[in-house]
Amino acid sequence: MRTSLSSKGQSKVIGIVIVIIAIFIGAIAILYTFYITEPPTLTELEDPEGDAGFIGDPGIIDITSAKMEVNEEELKITINVRESVPEHLNDGEYAQWLAMVIILQEGEIRAYEVYMEMNSTTGQGELVGYFRELGEQEESCTVEYDGNSLTIFAPLEELQSAKEIQYYIEAAFEEWSGDELLTYGIDYAPDEGFQSFQPQMNDEV
Numbered sequence: 001m002r003t004s005l006s007s008k009g010q011s012k013v014i015g016i017v018i019v020i021i022a023i024f025i026g027a028i029a030i031l032y033t034f035y036i037t038e039p040p041t042l043t044e045l046e047d048p049e050g051d052a053g054f055i056g057d058p059g060i061i062d063i064t065s066a067k068m069e070v071n072e073e074e075l076k077i078t079i080n081v082r083e084s085v086p087e088h089l090n091d092g093e094y095a096q097w098l099a100m101v102i103i104l105q106e107g108e109i110r111a112y113e114v115y116m117e118m119n120s121t122t123g124q125g126e127l128v129g130y131f132r133e134l135g136e137q138e139e140s141c142t143v144e145y146d147g148n149s150l151t152i153f154a155p156l157e158e159l160q161s162a163k164e165i166q167y168y169i170e171a172a173f174e175e176w177s178g179d180e181l182l183t184y185g186i187d188y189a190p191d192e193g194f195q196s197f198q199p200q201m202n203d204e205v
């Protein structure tokens with residue numbers, strides 16, 4: 001009887017060890033998939049405060065930092081600005097936060113504008129998002145905003161075969177009274193021009 005119990009106990013221990021090893025291997029497989037075969041990629045930039053050229057003080061277009069993230073066929077762009085963006089602009093005001101995105105593929109270059117805008121000159125002044133390949137019709141896409149942080153999600157299938165992505169950010173503000181332009185401002189980030197990164201840099205691993 002004692003031998004039988006001992007044998008059962010041994011089986012139990014072996015069973016538990018097998019389960020632990022299986023969990024361990026599973027965890028490694030998940031981590032490998034997440035970090036090695038499909039790495040989330042991002043690139044960030046910072047921009048000085050108070051460097052936007054304008055009359056008045058529309059801090060909502062003074063870029064302080066930005067971040068690009070590629071998740072398969074989706075480009076996520078987050079733009080942070082100096083002052084909190086209101087839910088609506090006042091009548092006659094227009095603001096735009098734009099990323100110029102160049103996707104370099106094997107033997108081909110594609111250029112896109114991905115942008116958010118608030119337009120109280122012709123619209124309701126709420127935040128909306130668009131993307132378009134240069135020369136093509138714009139399409140709307142998802143945006144999110146939280147205080148002084150704006151995020152846009154652009155579906156760009158060319159990202160799948162991108163060898164390199166180049167981009168820069170610009171934000172602009174206008175205030176109109178009828179046909180008269182009262183205020184105008186613009187900020188570029190980064191000041192040194194296009195940034196570049198390789199979204200599939202781990203392919204060679």
Ligand SMILES: [Ca+2]
Pocket residue numbers: 047048049050051052062063064187
């Ligand atoms: Ca700035």
